[in-house]
Amino acid sequence: MTLLFACLWSVEAAAAEVRVDAVDVSLVVLEGGAQRRNGSKVARKRSWVEGTATYRLKTPATAGDELVLLDFAAFLAEDPVQLDEAAVAGYVNGRFDPGATLVVEHEGATSVHRKGPRRDLVATLQAGATELVLTYRVRVPSRP
Secondary structure: OHHHHHOOEEEEEOOOOOOEEEEEEEEEEEEOOOEOOOOOEOOOOOEEEEEEEEEEEOOOOOOOOEEEEEEHHHHOOOOOOOOOHHHHHOOOOOOOEOOEEEEEEEEOEEEEEEEOOOOEEEEEEOOOOOEEEEEEEEEOOEOO
16 A cells, blocks of 8 residues: 555646656555544544655746646546455455645745646646645545
C-alpha cells in the first residue's frame, strides 16, 4: 500500500520546462474505522491518506512557471479492468468509488488548480521558488 502512495503524484514538465530534482513525501495512511485528526472516523472498508509532498526544483522558478501533477486518485475514475484473475477474485462485489484528492495547503505557488480531461493539478509557481510543498488528503479509490 505504501508504494502506491509514494507514487501519488507524477510530475510532468510544463511549457516552461520546470524540472524537479527530488520529491520528499510524508504520509499517514488510515484504514476504515481509524480516527482522523479532525476527530471524524474513516468509513468502514475505506482508506484515507493525509500527506505532504515537497518538490525540490533543479533551478529557481520564474514568474508563470507551472508544474503539472497527475492526480492518481482522479485518474482512476473507473474500475480497473486489466487486473488478472487473482486480483479480481480479491475484490468485494459492489460499485467502484474513484476516490478524491483535496489539496488543503500549498507553499511556493501562487495557485493550484485543476486542468484538462485527466483533471491534473497545476501549480503556478512563485518567482524564485526553489520548492513546492503540497499538503493534501486522499479518499482512496475502492469498492466500498
